[in-house]
Amino acid sequence: GAVVSQHPSWVICKSGTSVKIECRSLDFQATTMFWYRQFPKQSLMLMATSNEGSKATYEQGVEKDKFLINHASLTLSTLTVTSAHPEDSSFYICSASGQYGTDTQYFGPGTRLTVL
């Protein structure tokens, strides 16, 4: 149990375009979903926390107008990188919690975004 999927697993886009990444909890209802960004050989940096049906809470320094997060259901959250630029290239990972009422976070496999 506790499987989280992400789609796509990798995406290449042109500068100025928008990219949407989906995160799904496959076998449990995720009351909270998180979005992280990870640079090569570095730790995970929390970007935002979202609860189903509520606006996401963004970490300091994360542009909410650039990284749009929607948590429309207990099994789906999306991250849209708007007007992407090369500096947005990174590994984006989502996680979900809520299974059995615990605060354990289960991570998706990640999405590699490359902006040309």
Add this chain to the structure above:
Amino acid sequence: QQQVKQSPQSLIVQKGGISIINCAYENTAFDYFPWYQQFPGKGPALLIAIRPDVSEKKEGRFTISFNKSAKQFSLHIMDSQPGDSATYFCAASNFNKFYFGSGTKLNVKP
């Protein structure tokens, strides 16, 4: 300010040996301490976790030792195998918000 400090940054262990990774924290409000294993290009996978009311937890070859007074916790991997080669992250949580350590890259030599 880094909430969770992890060491060492990298670790080389011979097959069959014990791998030990340490983490320290400052915030006494943390109430959940998980360890994650991450392979290149993949998301982190939960290995084992502990709460502060327990001093040790063992699952298979993986053991967490927790020292509440010292605000430290560690991961021990017994009988380390080449397949254990990965990056390990400790984390501390309060109100469902995780603070991750900087990671330890473990290389288990055959």
